[in-house]
Amino acid sequence: MSKFKVYITRRIPDTGLDLLNGHCDVTSWEEDEAIPNEEILKHVSGINGLLCMLTDNIDKEVIEKAGPSLKVITTMSVGYEHIDIEECRRRGILVANTPNVSTDSVAELTLSLLLLTARRLIEGVDSVKSGHWGPWKPMWLCGVELTGRTVGILGLGRIGCGVAKRVRPFGISRILYNDICEVSYAGDVGAEFTDFDTMIKESDVVIICCNLSEATKHKFNKDTFKKMKKTAILINSGRGGVVQHDDLYDALTSGEIYAAGLDVTEPEPLPHDHPLVGLTNCIILPHMGSNTWDSRNHMAEIAAKNILSVMNGEVPYGLVK
Numbered sequence: 001m002s003k004f005k006v007y008i009t010r011r012i013p014d015t016g017l018d019l020l021n022g023h024c025d026v027t028s029w030e031e032d033e034a035i036p037n038e039e040i041l042k043h044v045s046g047i048n049g050l051l052c053m054l055t056d057n058i059d060k061e062v063i064e065k066a067g068p069s070l071k072v073i074t075t076m077s078v079g080y081e082h083i084d085i086e087e088c089r090r091r092g093i094l095v096a097n098t099p100n101v102s103t104d105s106v107a108e109l110t111l112s113l114l115l116l117t118a119r120r121l122i123e124g125v126d127s128v129k130s131g132h133w134g135p136w137k138p139m140w141l142c143g144v145e146l147t148g149r150t151v152g153i154l155g156l157g158r159i160g161c162g163v164a165k166r167v168r169p170f171g172i173s174r175i176l177y178n179d180i181c182e183v184s185y186a187g188d189v190g191a192e193f194t195d196f197d198t199m200i201k202e203s204d205v206v207i208i209c210c211n212l213s214e215a216t217k218h219k220f221n222k223d224t225f226k227k228m229k230k231t232a233i234l235i236n237s238g239r240g241g242v243v244q245h246d247d248l249y250d251a252l253t254s255g256e257i258y259a260a261g262l263d264v265t266e267p268e269p270l271p272h273d274h275p276l277v278g279l280t281n282c283i284i285l286p287h288m289g290s291n292t293w294d295s296r297n298h299m300a301e302i303a304a305k306n307i308l309s310v311m312n313g314e315v316p317y318g319l320v321k
């Protein structure tokens with residue numbers, strides 16, 4: 001019997017590759033850089049499994065090109081908005097992601113970004129490097145403390161909970177959250193469910209941890225920013241598309257909100273001459289929430305196991321329901 005044919009759209013850690021190589025007929029795009037979609041189209045015909053990344057556009061054309069042999073698509077990411085789920089459902093192709101394994105890395109990064117933003121740390125580092133660090137001044141580079149503040153989290157899933165747990169020891173007074181529904185474990189992290197407007201009006205720090213969907217697309221727009229506190233900090237480690245970036249620029253430059261820290265943007269990469277990049281009260285990271293070796297190795301392993309499970313007629317660990 002011929003081996004299960006798998007195409008991998010990037011160079012991935014050996015933790016995943018070794019698992020697949022033992023059992024499947026594997027071909028890969030051997031580079032770190034994102035594969036152009038024409039290249040994906042050239043390689044998918046007749047495959048049984050596709051291991052892709054969040055930058056790949058796995059649309060109807062790719063799925064059609066792969067043909068009826070395609071049984072499983074796994075993405076080496078938590079987000080799966082780049083895969084045409086509806087088309088997969090129609091054709092009986094299983095879709096899987098890599099949940100859980102980047103919860104800690106993304107939660108840690110989110111907290112780091114909050115501290116960077118609240119305490120103006122990048123401006124501090126820049127002043128040292130550029131020779132602008134002069135004699136001590138009482139009013140210079142003052143930021144805000146987290147102690148006693150209210151934090152609002154949009155999306156209290158695994159990552160949102162990880163953020164809530166980590167922010168609590170800073171002496172936060174309340175953690176509010178909003179999600180598609182109330183979640184039973186909110187009490188474990190002391191988070192209170194509120195409607196979206198209450199959350200954004202009462203929070204000193206608003207943290208976006210949700211994924212991108214029709215319901216969350218541009219949920220943070222000029223109307224939202226108007227309702228937030230003028231002293232509010234917005235952190236986004238969910239998906240860039242949740243925030244309308246032109247409106248964010250206006251809110252940050254007009255003083256409607258105090259500062260923002262973004263690990264995700266729309267588009268990605270954000271052009272270096274984008275107006276938000278030039279603002280001192282907006283810290284932008286290049287989507288590096290899960291960039292730890294621990295997470296990457298686990299993600300590759302889970303993605304490979306997702307494929308092997310389907311090959312063996314089992315339900316993959318990361319099945320997207």
Ligand SMILES: O=CC(=O)O
Pocket residue numbers: 054076077078079080102289290
């Ligand atoms: O953003 C990262 C992921 O979806 O894993």
